[in-house]
Amino acid sequence: SAMREFLHELPKCEHHVHLEGTLEPDLLYPLALRNNVTLPNQFPKTVEELEKRYVMFRDLQDFLDFYYIGCEVLLKEEDFFDLAWAYFKRAHAQGLRHAEVFFDPQSHTPRGVTLETVVAGFKRACQKALEELQVTSKLIMCLLRHLPVEECKATLESSRVLFETQQIHGLGLDSAEQPFPPELFTECYELARQFHPDVKLTAHAGEEGSAKYVSNALDLLQVTRIDHGVRSVEDPELVARLARNKTMLTICPLSSLKLQVVQDISDLPLTQLLEAGVPFSINSDDPAYFGGYILDNYVAVQKKFNWDAATWAKVARQAIEGSWCDGKRKDELL
Ligand code: ES4
Numbered sequence: 001s002a003m004r005e006f007l008h009e010l011p012k013c014e015h016h017v018h019l020e021g022t023l024e025p026d027l028l029y030p031l032a033l034r035n036n037v038t039l040p041n042q043f044p045k046t047v048e049e050l051e052k053r054y055v056m057f058r059d060l061q062d063f064l065d066f067y068y069i070g071c072e073v074l075l076k077e078e079d080f081f082d083l084a085w086a087y088f089k090r091a092h093a094q095g096l097r098h099a100e101v102f103f104d105p106q107s108h109t110p111r112g113v114t115l116e117t118v119v120a121g122f123k124r125a126c127q128k129a130l131e132e133l134q135v136t137s138k139l140i141m142c143l144l145r146h147l148p149v150e151e152c153k154a155t156l157e158s159s160r161v162l163f164e165t166q167q168i169h170g171l172g173l174d175s176a177e178q179p180f181p182p183e184l185f186t187e188c189y190e191l192a193r194q195f196h197p198d199v200k201l202t203a204h205a206g207e208e209g210s211a212k213y214v215s216n217a218l219d220l221l222q223v224t225r226i227d228h229g230v231r232s233v234e235d236p237e238l239v240a241r242l243a244r245n246k247t248m249l250t251i252c253p254l255s256s257l258k259l260q261v262v263q264d265i266s267d268l269p270l271t272q273l274l275e276a277g278v279p280f281s282i283n284s285d286d287p288a289y290f291g292g293y294i295l296d297n298y299v300a301v302q303k304k305f306n307w308d309a310a311t312w313a314k315v316a317r318q319a320i321e322g323s324w325c326d327g328k329r330k331d332e333l334l
């Protein structure tokens, strides 16, 4: 359609995509076979069965249970490369120009897969995306907040050199939001800031958790971006603060729908954020699980909000300006 074509041509930046969440059923089963991995008994046995199960999730935890099982088929550097390269190809075909991608080392290290293996595979895919697709990218390492803080600290320590050499650009915080508030991770974020003066900080907050999770992430973790943050609108002072500081929310429409954070995409507070001057970007989160990549999320928003071209230009520009690439790359994208 003309609308999809228009949105395809917008210079799109993605700031909220978990590479493990790009594991399509049509890669999951071949990887299980290639690596001799036996999936749990109750796990769907075919691509078709799995696709049917992914139509809807009860909540974040119901989804995460599938997501962590999916991770078990990833063992070798080549697997991480194949995963990320498949993502870059699909997102590029939807008009992606720049991506800041999350990964969860702690969903791999318990199987004996090292952080270095994971990053080596992802970096090779990022390099190929740059050379063959002209897609730029940054890696953001996330800590799993449902795990003991001491384990998170140890993971962070093991990543020190990768942060110091800026092979990893940012730190994030994901997994089950409640009851694991941001303040548990204050020391982890302090440590990351010591790794490199330019380290970028973000955290999932205000997806299922309250607006207090968002303000505590800002106050205690000193993040400069909030992942999801849709419940921020429950606190007018917080909304004013996000607008004043131009703190970007990375919103994931199909994710919030499929995880039943909202009952309809029109329930997302996008109009309110635009009016209040809070910047946001539109992202895919876990596209293999939530039924769409970046353009599909743009289209889903347009179907409900029916924005004019000027509004879309503003949304695309805010995503570029909120990106963690250098000024030269931003100028190219604008
Ligand atoms: C996630 Cl949607 C979402 N929320 C929190 N943690 C996650 N990890 C992967 N997807």
Ligand code: ZN
Residues within 6 Å of the ligand: 016, 018, 174, 204, 227, 285
């Ligand atoms: Zn997420």
